[in-house]
Amino acid sequence: MRKRAAACLIMAAVIFLLAACQEGNAKLSEAWQAQSGEKENSGLSTAPEKLREITEEVQNKIAAEQSGPIKGIYVTGPMAGHKNMENLIQLVRESELNAMVIDIKNDEGIITYEMEDPMVLELGASAKYIADLPGLLKRLKEEDVYCIARITAFKDPLLASKRPDLCIQRKDGGVFTDKNGLAWVNPYRQEVWEYLMAIAEQAAALGFDEIQFDYIRFPTEIADEEADYGEGVLEKSKTDVITEFTAYVYEHLSPLGVKVSADVFGTVIDQEIDAEIVGQDYPAMAEHLDYICPMIYPSHYNDGVYGLDHPDLQPYETIRAALEASRESLDGILEDTKKAEVRPWLQDFTASWLNVYQDYGPEQLRQQIQAVYDSGCTEWLLWNAKNIYTEEGLLSPEEAAEEMKVLADEAEE
Numbered sequence: 355m356r357k358r359a360a361a362c363l364i365m366a367a368v369i370f371l372l373a374a375c376q377e378g379n380a381k382l383s384e385a386w387q388a389q390s391g392e393k394e395n396s397g398l399s400t401a402p403e404k405l406r407e408i409t410e411e412v413q414n415k416i417a418a419e420q421s422g423p424i425k426g427i428y429v430t431g432p433m434a435g436h437k438n439m440e441n442l443i444q445l446v447r448e449s450e451l452n453a454m455v456i457d458i459k460n461d462e463g464i465i466t467y468e469m470e471d472p473m474v475l476e477l478g479a480s481a482k483y484i485a486d487l488p489g490l491l492k493r494l495k496e497e498d499v500y501c502i503a504r505i506t507a508f509k510d511p512l513l514a515s516k517r518p519d520l521c522i523q524r525k526d527g528g529v530f531t532d533k534n535g536l537a538w539v540n541p542y543r544q545e546v547w548e549y550l551m552a553i554a555e556q557a558a559a560l561g562f563d564e565i566q567f568d569y570i571r572f573p574t575e576i577a578d579e580e581a582d583y584g585e586g587v588l589e590k591s592k593t594d595v596i597t598e599f600t601a602y603v604y605e606h607l608s609p610l611g612v613k614v615s616a617d618v619f620g621t622v623i624d625q626e627i628d629a630e631i632v633g634q635d636y637p638a639m640a641e642h643l644d645y646i647c648p649m650i651y652p653s654h655y656n657d658g659v660y661g662l663d664h665p666d667l668q669p670y671e672t673i674r675a676a677l678e679a680s681r682e683s684l685d686g687i688l689e690d691t692k693k694a695e696v697r698p699w700l701q702d703f704t705a706s707w708l709n710v711y712q713d714y715g716p717e718q719l720r721q722q723i724q725a726v727y728d729s730g731c732t733e734w735l736l737w738n739a740k741n742i743y744t745e746e747g748l749l750s751p752e753e754a755a756e757e758m759k760v761l762a763d764e765a766e767e
Contacts (some may be wrong), residue, residue, distance in 0.1 A: 421756065423732040424500055426453030431466025431483035431743045434490060440523050445501055450754030453500035453544060455566060455735060456761035458557050459550075462502075463512030471552050477516045491561045501616070502564040507550055507599075509569035511536040518548055523582040524574070532575045539571060542586040551606055563572030563612035566647065567603065571596060571619070571632040595740060601642040608644075615645035617699065620655070623677040624646060629766035637683050643694035647735060650698050651675040652722075654706030664710045669718045674698070681730065688690065697733040698726060702743055721746030727761055 371544045427446075434456050445451060457466050465480045467487040474480055484490060494501050514521045514529070514537035521537045522530045529537050539546045552705060553564045572592050590598070616639060621635050622629040640646045650670040655665040660675035662668050680696055687693045700722045705711045712718070719736075726734050736743055749757060 358630075362544070368698050383617075386559070391757070410716055424453045424735075425451050425733065425754075426455055426502065426735045427451060427702075427743055428455045428504070428735065428737050428739075429454050429741055430462055431457040431481070434466070435484040436483075437665045439490075440672050442498070442741065442743075443494070445743065445748075448498060448750065449654055449745065449748040450751060451748060452498065453735075454494065454503050455502040458503040458562075459506055459507050459510075459553050459725055461509060461569070463506070463510035463514070465553065467554070468580065469554065473552065477513060479512055479603055488560060491697060500564070501562045502566050503554070503562040504558070504566050505550065505566055507570045508539050508541050508546070508572070509536070510539045510546075513539050513546070513549070522576065523584075524576075525580055525582045529677035530573070530576050530581060532573055538573045540583055541599060542583045542590075543594075546604060547599060551603065554603065555610065558607060558610045558612045564615055564645070565603070565607055566615040566617065566645075566688045567600075568617040568689045570599065571634050574631055593630060593632075593635040593638065596633035597635055597638045597642070599761070600639045604642045604644075613644040614642075615647055615694075615697070616643055617647045617649055619719050620676055621646045623676060623683055640684055640694040641687060641692050642647055644649070645695040645733075647697050647699055648676065648680060649737070651701040651705075651737070653701055653703075653711065655706060657710070658674060666705055666708055668713045669701070669714075670721040670725045673698070674729055677726065677729035677731060695733065696731050697735060698731065699735045701737045702736040702747075703740075714744070716744055716747035719744050732758075732761075 367544045426441065429439070429442060429627070431440070448453065459465055463479060463482075465474055468482055469478050469482040483741055518529050518537070518591050522540050524530050531537050550567075556568075557565055578592075586595070600616060607614050618634045618636060618639065619628060619632060622632065622634040629635055636646070636648075650673055652667075652669045655662070655672060655676075657664055659665055660672065662671055662675070664673075665672040677696065677698065680698075684693055684696070696739045700719070701714060701718060704714045723734060726732075
């Protein structure tokens with residue numbers, strides 16, 4: 355009886371919210387499905403807490419959907435926990451931006467807040483960069499910011515240093531390390547998948563709207579004939595493994611009410627050799643994601659790509675060509691099959707290491723954004739490793755609304 359009473363109370367809340375906002379139907383259904391799988395010992399005493407969680411989740415999803423196309427910036431863990439985070443919040447408030455991609459597990463394998471997870475504790479992986487993550491998320495929600503948790507996957511030097519048995523090995527002996535002397539964990543190892551899922555599930559429970567996986571790939575600096583991935587490599591290719599991992603995280607996270615996305619190399623869109631090296635099959639991964647985020651920074655393309663002498667000098671043409679290639683690639687997905695929305699990463703930094711480059715400022719930023727819209731996409735993310743963004747290249751909320759209206763009118767013509 356106690357179980358039935360708890361279930362009835364939760365269902366009543368769902369029905370009420372369904373009647374209150376039809377736009378939330380899908381999200382409410384997901385929330386109910388997630389909660390219906392609770393352990394058998396759940397009782398009436400837990401119902402108010404479950405009710406609160408469902409209600410907050412639905413409200414957050416509806417608010418996120420009402421904020422329009424996602425336009426976000428990358429934020430490191432140290433920045434998220436620093437007083438200067440206020441400057442980024444103000445930038446979002448006063449511009450067309452409405453989202454932040456916040457490091458939860460960074461490129462060093464460090465968890466950026468104090469996480470209570472057995473393996474995280476065993477590894478000593480947590481750092482208190484963000485002293486009060488729940489408080490920060492609450493603040494961002496109050497500002498109507500769509501919150502994305504960035505989790506690096508297989509580039510994890512911390513895990514690798516503690517568990518060399520989980521690393522990519524060399525056939526001639528020893529652990530593989532990249533040009534920076536860092537080891538990578540082996541995507542073929544199920545224990546690595548489970549570790550990443552535990553981190554992602556906790557991020558979802560904290561209230562993030564979306565979980566985004568980066569470095570969801572193999573390293574580029576070791577040839578297949580040199581690498582020892584274990585017995586699994588005889589049964590599955592690298593692209594098989596990365597696609598299966600993508601499906602795995604989507605199947606586990608989607609019922610929790612969060613969106614799932616992944617960052618991919620821009621070149622894997624239309625370069626089969628690159629796709630095989632890193633294991634990223636662009637259309638195959640897109641069938642298991644809500645958003646696929648190609649990193650199409652102009653500076654990262656070789657001279658001559660897409661017929662451009664120096665892609666860094668031609669940001670509009672580079673972005674337009676890459677997204678056209680993306681469209682052609684994803685058009686091959688069957689009509690009744692799930693297909694991720696494309697939300698590209700754009701360049702908000704100057705690639706001074708190139709032989710031929712230009713300073714990136716407001717003009718270069720707007721050219722990239724315009725190329726996104728002209729390609730039929732509506733969402734984008736800005737990358738700057740130092741979290742310094744070109745404010746002058748961003749529209750005000752009012753200007754952005756007018757721009758969206760013009761784009762919508764043009765689409766109807």
